Amino acid sequence: MSSAPPSGRTRPGGRTARTRAQVLAAVSAELAEHGFDALTVDSVAARSGVHRTTVYRRWRDVGGLLTDLLDATSDDDWQPADTGSLRGDLAALNREIQQSLTERPSIAAALIAASFRSEEAARALRRLWDDRYGRCELVVERAVQRGELPPGTDARALLVTATAPLYHQLVLLGTPPDPRLPEHAAATAALAARAGAFTSGDVEGE
Amino acid sequence: MSSAPPSGRTRPGGRTARTRAQVLAAVSAELAEHGFDALTVDSVAARSGVHRTTVYRRWRDVGGLLTDLLDATSDDDWQPADTGSLRGDLAALNREIQQSLTERPSIAAALIAASFRSEEAARALRRLWDDRYGRCELVVERAVQRGELPPGTDARALLVTATAPLYHQLVLLGTPPDPRLPEHAAATAALAARAGAFTSGDVEGE
Numbered sequence: 001m002s003s004a005p006p007s008g009r010t011r012p013g014g015r016t017a018r019t020r021a022q023v024l025a026a027v028s029a030e031l032a033e034h035g036f037d038a039l040t041v042d043s044v045a046a047r048s049g050v051h052r053t054t055v056y057r058r059w060r061d062v063g064g065l066l067t068d069l070l071d072a073t074s075d076d077d078w079q080p081a082d083t084g085s086l087r088g089d090l091a092a093l094n095r096e097i098q099q100s101l102t103e104r105p106s107i108a109a110a111l112i113a114a115s116f117r118s119e120e121a122a123r124a125l126r127r128l129w130d131d132r133y134g135r136c137e138l139v140v141e142r143a144v145q146r147g148e149l150p151p152g153t154d155a156r157a158l159l160v161t162a163t164a165p166l167y168h169q170l171v172l173l174g175t176p177p178d179p180r181l182p183e184h185a186a187a188t189a190a191l192a193a194r195a196g197a198f199t200s201g202d203v204e205g206e
Numbered sequence: 207m208s209s210a211p212p213s214g215r216t217r218p219g220g221r222t223a224r225t226r227a228q229v230l231a232a233v234s235a236e237l238a239e240h241g242f243d244a245l246t247v248d249s250v251a252a253r254s255g256v257h258r259t260t261v262y263r264r265w266r267d268v269g270g271l272l273t274d275l276l277d278a279t280s281d282d283d284w285q286p287a288d289t290g291s292l293r294g295d296l297a298a299l300n301r302e303i304q305q306s307l308t309e310r311p312s313i314a315a316a317l318i319a320a321s322f323r324s325e326e327a328a329r330a331l332r333r334l335w336d337d338r339y340g341r342c343e344l345v346v347e348r349a350v351q352r353g354e355l356p357p358g359t360d361a362r363a364l365l366v367t368a369t370a371p372l373y374h375q376l377v378l379l380g381t382p383p384d385p386r387l388p389e390h391a392a393a394t395a396a397l398a399a400r401a402g403a404f405t406s407g408d409v410e411g412e
Contacts, residue, residue, distance in 0.1 A: 112378065113322045126380050160379070161394060164370035167378055172318065173366070174332050188367060188403040195401070197394045 022048040023055060024072055027065045032105030036114040041065070063120035070111065070124035074131040079138070086143035087190040090162045093136060094182030097163055101170045102177045112171055133159050143193075154198040161198075162189035228254040229261060230278055233271045238311030242320040247271065269326035276317065276330035280337040285344070292349035293396040296368045299342060300388030303369055307376045308383045318377055339365050349399075356405050364404040368395035 026048035030039050039062050045052035059065045081092035100108040115122040133156055140155035165185040169175040192198070232254035236245050245268050251258035265271045287298035306314040321328040339362055346361035371391040375381040384390075398404070 116319045116322045122380065129379055157390075160374060161371050161391070164374035165367050168366060168370035168373050171378065172373055173335055174328065184363075184403075185367070188398045191401055191403055192394045192398045195397055197390075197397055 019050055019054065019058075020068070020072070023050050023059065023065070024069045026050075027069045028107050031066075031110040031114065032107045035110060036062075036117050039065075039114075063118045066111070066114055066118060066121035067124040070121065070128045074128050078132070078135065080136045082142070086139065086146075086148050086193065087187050089139040089142070090159075090186035090190060091183045093139070093159075094163060094166055094186050097166045098170065098177060098182050101166070109171070140193075149193055150196055150199050152199050153193060158189060158193050158198040161192070162186055225256055225260065225264075226274070226278070229256050229265065229271070230275050232256075233275045234313050237272075237275075237316045237320065238313045241316060242268075242323050245271075245320075269324045272317070272320055272324060272327040273330040276327065276334045280334050284338070284341065286342045288348070292345065292352075292354050292399065293393050295345040295348070296365075296392035296396060297389045299345070299365075300369060300372055300392050303372045304376065304383060304388050307372070315377070346399075355399055356402055358405050359399060360404045364395060364399050367398070367404075368392055 023044060026044045027039070030043055030047060034043075041055055041059065041061060042052055044065060045055040048055070055065075059068060081089055083089050083092055100106065111121070111125055115125045136159050137155040140149065140153055140158055143149040144151055144153060162185055166181060169181065170177065229250060232250045233245070236249055236253060240249075247261055247265065247267060248258055250271060251261040254261070261271075265274060287295055289295050289298055306312065317327070317331055321331045342365050343361040346355065346359055346364055349355040350357055350359060368391055372387060375387065376383065
């Protein structure tokens with residue numbers, strides 16, 4: 001669930017790809033260091049060393065820059081860890097989320113803050129999350145195959161439940177990071193999932 | 207967990223209290239209708255009918271207005287519902303949260319967005335959440351007294367886990383509201399809590 005921009009992308013059209021990589025690295029650095037309010041096309045152009053006319057023509061404005069940064073982040077080969085257990089996989093995912101939200105500067109935290117300022121960035125961030133949660137469904141499929149979870153477990157609902165306490169505590173409630181939280185939230189969601197909480201929308205006793 | 211400002215406060219110092227109520231109702235309405243960007247001391251003064259000099263003197267700026275709105279919201283007699291079961295109490299709480307985040311206009315959603323713009327508002331919002339979660343600990347105490355939960359259950363951790371999926375889905379992920387989510391998140395957290403997930407920081411199998 002890392003939100004770091006891709007670096008050193010090598011592709012057909014190498015010069016265009018290099019320009020994009022330079023500009024997106026500058027967006028990421030400016031955003032993390034100075035926040036959304038200080039982010040301008042000119043500051044990004046200056047930092048990237050790419051001519052401002054090029055940046056304006058290709059990315060138009062701050063919303064365009066943020067959107068491209070977020071879309072580029074999806075364009076990697078990130079996969080959830082395979083630790084051999086549902087609980088271990090969810091804990092590894094949660095540690096990655098906690099790390100990305102608490103490192104200083106945190107580009108993930110800056111992008112979330114920016115999403116409250118730019119509708120375009122908000123949509124791009126939601127596409128990125130959708131992509132990441134989609135890749136994590138593999139964690140649940142593996143657990144079903146191992147017989148850890150009942151078939152028909154709603155993977156997305158389980159993944160959102162396992163990760164939500166991290167986002168709620170760190171982004172909204174502003175609780176100081178608890179090193180036990182990634183593991184605890186993972187274990188709690190795994191326990192509920194094994195008991196069938198994410199199967200056919202019903203929870204035991206309903 | 208409602209974020210509506212108090213109305214018709216009657217207290218010693220009635221005129222001051224009335225001025226405050228008028229100004230805070232105007233902040234709330236302006237914020238919900240036009241968002242943080244359009245919020246100014248002048249627009250609040252004009253809408254409230256209170257002289258702008260008074261508003262500037264007493265609240266100073268937009269951060270001061272938002273902080274007072276949030277602090278005033280804590281100053282009520284809100285209590286969590288008592289439905290007779292942990293799961294029912296948590297579901298009622300979640301329905302209230304879902305309602306406050308999805309009604310249009312949503313003052314709760316506007317305040318969360320504003321908290322990414324104003325450090326002062328962010329601190330005030332966290333105080334408000336701390337107050338609300340603190341009052342909700344009663345829900346867990348009652349469940350322990352009824353024998354539904356093991357003694358020593360960490361009330362705050364359970365409450366955050368029960369409510370986090372609502373905030374994550376509705377505020378960050380921007381998922382369309384699912385009418386089953388309040389009940390499902392409550393039932394999942396209650397199931398995990400009954401199994402001891404919030405007792406002494408350990409989860410079954412740890």
